[in-house]
Amino acid sequence: MSTLDNTSLNLPKENLEAEDFLPLLGTDYIELYVGNAKQAAHYYMTAWGFQPLAYAGLETGLKDRVSYVLQQNKIKLVLTSPLNSGGEINKHIDAHGDGVKAIALWVDDASKSYAETTKRGAESYLEPKTVKDEGGEVVLSGIHTYGETVHVFVERKNYKGVFMPGYRAWNPYYKPTDVGLKFVDHIVGNVGWNEMNKWCEFYAKVMGFAQLVSFDDKDISTEYTALMSKVMSNGNGRIKFPINEPADGRKKSQIEEYIDFYNGSGVQHMALATDNIIETVTALRERGIEFLTVPSSYYEDVLDRVGEIDEDLEPLSELGILIDRDEEGYLLQIFTKPILDRPTMFIEIIQRKGAKSFGKGNFKALFEAIEREQESRGTL
Numbered sequence: 156m157s158t159l160d161n162t163s164l165n166l167p168k169e170n171l172e173a174e175d176f177l178p179l180l181g182t183d184y185i186e187l188y189v190g191n192a193k194q195a196a197h198y199y200m201t202a203w204g205f206q207p208l209a210y211a212g213l214e215t216g217l218k219d220r221v222s223y224v225l226q227q228n229k230i231k232l233v234l235t236s237p238l239n240s241g242g243e244i245n246k247h248i249d250a251h252g253d254g255v256k257a258i259a260l261w262v263d264d265a266s267k268s269y270a271e272t273t274k275r276g277a278e279s280y281l282e283p284k285t286v287k288d289e290g291g292e293v294v295l296s297g298i299h300t301y302g303e304t305v306h307v308f309v310e311r312k313n314y315k316g317v318f319m320p321g322y323r324a325w326n327p328y329y330k331p332t333d334v335g336l337k338f339v340d341h342i343v344g345n346v347g348w349n350e351m352n353k354w355c356e357f358y359a360k361v362m363g364f365a366q367l368v369s370f371d372d373k374d375i376s377t378e379y380t381a382l383m384s385k386v387m388s389n390g391n392g393r394i395k396f397p398i399n400e401p402a403d404g405r406k407k408s409q410i411e412e413y414i415d416f417y418n419g420s421g422v423q424h425m426a427l428a429t430d431n432i433i434e435t436v437t438a439l440r441e442r443g444i445e446f447l448t449v450p451s452s453y454y455e456d457v458l459d460r461v462g463e464i465d466e467d468l469e470p471l472s473e474l475g476i477l478i479d480r481d482e483e484g485y486l487l488q489i490f491t492k493p494i495l496d497r498p499t500m501f502i503e504i505i506q507r508k509g510a511k512s513f514g515k516g517n518f519k520a521l522f523e524a525i526e527r528e529q530e531s532r533g534t535l
């Protein structure tokens with residue numbers, strides 16, 4: 156059942172500058188605090204093809220919250236809602252709307268991860284604790300990052316159960332087919348004015364990450380709006396966290412719109428990888444997911460910019476999939492409109508064909524598409 160493997164302990168080093176005091180094996184799960192976890196779970200299953208995995212709530216002895224765990228290949232989402240009023244989860248939802256609370260990282264030693272990061276200045280969220288059931292034991296610990304977001308370190312090498320102690324298997328009749336999403340490629344944080352460097356330094360100092368790339372407001376600007384971005388990654392490259400901050404432009408940056416509606420820093424988007432973006436996006440569109448579109452003129456000269464690609468241009472253009480190339484290959488990507496009522500979080504679908512970058516060549520077309528959406532919301 157588990158898609159986790161133990162072969163990644165000796166991964167080749169992708170980011171040579173990164174330090175190794177905090178070996179991260181991958182993203183374990185992403186937990187969202189949401190207003191109605193039962194209905195959110197239905198959405199992520201029906202629209203996004205996630206499969207039911209585990210459940211915790213009143214029936215498992217919880218009194219104050221309920222969590223549904225969904226899985227698609229290596230991606231796990233935990234959707235958590237409060238069962239009563241006034242608590243910590245309620246306050247999070249009141250402040251931010253639905254949003255990502257925890258980016259959980261899969262580690263070999265959660266106690267050591269906690270010790271190494273707090274020693275370097277991370278603020279404690281959860282002291283190491285061991286949870287047990289008949290499937291074995293999981294050790295959890297956690298630290299704070301930007302805004303009210305946290306990282307939970309998950310050590311599950313001595314666990315054979317379905318998700319973790321406290322949860323029971325969730326096996327409803329309803330299981331829509333998946334859409335071919337494979338793993339979390341990167342998770343992007345939006346932070347406030349002039350805070351990008353502070354948070355990049357946090358990932359460098361506290362977690363040993365190093366900077367992969369940096370984009371300034373010259374790279375990421377249109378006639379009207381701008382932002383700045385740096386990408387931090389761990390040593391084996393499995394964890395990539397771009398950090399964005401708003402930059403001055405003639406109109407309001409999309410990052411500023413996010414910060415206004417999220418009421419602070421938080422996760423802007425998660426990029427989910429597929430092996431076949433045409434099939435994945437076709438399925439998602441049929442299930443009601445709405446994507447940003449670029450003008451058809453984008454496709455008139457895109458091949459001059461990116462060179463030869465394996466795919467036919469026609470389905471890419473029909474679906475609105477963007478293309479970019481770097482020294483190592485190319486990538487295909489597309490972005491949804493915000494998936495929540497507040498214009499905060501969205502999801503990127505990405506297929507890498509050698510490229511390790513983030514689609515810099517698409518920034519302008521993409522941000523112009525976002526500006527059209529901002530315009531319609533009156534937030535540009």
Ligand SMILES: [Fe+2]
Nearest residue numbers: 343426503513
């Ligand atoms: Fe992205």
